Amino acid sequence: MTDDHGGKPAQHQDHQPGDERAMHPRPRYEPRFPGAGRLEGKVALITGGDSGIGRAVAVLFAxxxxxxxxxxxxxxxxxxxxxxxxxAEGSECFTIEGDVGDPAFCCHAAEQVAQRFGRLDVLVNNAAEQHEQDDVRDISPAQLDRTFRTNVYGYFFMTQAALDHMRDGAAIVNTASITAYRGSDHLMDYASTRGAVVAFTRSLAKSLAERRIRVNGVAPGPIWTPLIPASFDGDQVAEFGTSTPMGRPGEPNEVAPCHLFLACEDSSYMTGQVLHPNGGDLMVS
Incomplete structure (x- = not known):
């Protein structure tokens, strides 16, 4: 449990997806409890796994x-x-550089994982981007296309590629966002993509039920990741997450256990569902 209360220091980065090493304080990714072998023998592919929530998920799964x-x-x-x-957790880690918005890359990535490890059991679709605009008229076709290509098409493309290598009984976990449920007046295209991810999760869960491939989602609230200083100015960063009932942004290691629960057999009777680690905001699914 974190003892923090309130926001983070003002800071800004000039490009996305942002550098975790440049943040202060660094996001907390470390698992907080000993492992119990809940993914023993499994292989997980995590998009956006270099930092933020993706890093925390990768380390916890390991x-x-x-x-x-x-x-x-x-x-x-x-x-x-x-x-x-x-x-350092005693596992193996294979890194693949590329753009999930490119279907050819997604096929290449999934094939590499299958060749390297001989199997693919868990897919975590997590890579995303966001670009602030207060007026919908200022969202250019290029921005709209880019946001949807990463945040929606990327989930579709990677899922399509991974399913060629996933066995019956596998699991898919999609990272969505609280903005899918409450909207955002300054991240309208981003919020729209997160709503699409929720609908995709529910629809894919029905489609894959016969194969016993469970598909669920996680919709975090404000989480301290590189995307935050890469998206907002210093003043906004300093206030980020302070409006939640808990009065602070969450840490990646407070979100990753949701992904673990949905990836392992603890959630064997759940599919098409979304978990909400968001600091106390009540959501209507």
Whole structure:
């Protein structure tokens, strides 16, 4: 449990997806409890696994016995740090650089994982981007296309590619957002993509039920990740998350256990559902 209360120091980064090593304080990714072998022998592919929530998920899955492959866009140094942390947990970590918005890359990535590890048991669709605009008229076609290509098409493309290698009984976990449920007046295209992810999760769960492939989602509230200083100015960063009932942003290691629960057999009777680690905001699903 974190003892923090209130916001983070003002800071800003000039590009997305952002550098975790440049943040202060650094996001907390460390698992908080010993592993119990809940993913022993499994292989997990995590998009956006170099930093933020993706890093925390990768390390937690490794502690629970999984071998890990992470896809990342361009933050090679962050990806290497994640690889080192996963390997320190006694697991293997394979890093793949590329854009999930490219279907050919997604096929290549899934094929690499299958060749490297011989199997693929868990897919975590997590990579995302967001771009602030207060007026819907200022959202250019290029921005709209880019946000949907990463946040929606990327989930479709990676799922399509992974399913060619996943066995019956596998699991897919999609990272969505609180904005899918409450909207956002300054992240309208991003919030729209997160709503699409919720609908995709529910629809895919029905489609794959006969194969016993469970599909669920996690819709975090404000979480301290590199995307935050890469999206907002310093003043906004300083206030980020302070309006939640708990009065602070969450940490990645407070979200990753939701992904673990949905990836392992603890959630064997759940599919098409969404968990809400959001600091106390009540959501209507």
């Amino acid at each position: 502690r629970e016995g999984a071998r890990i492959a992470i896809v990342y866009l361009e933050e090679t140094e962050d990806a290497r740090v994640t690889q080192d942390i996963v390997e």
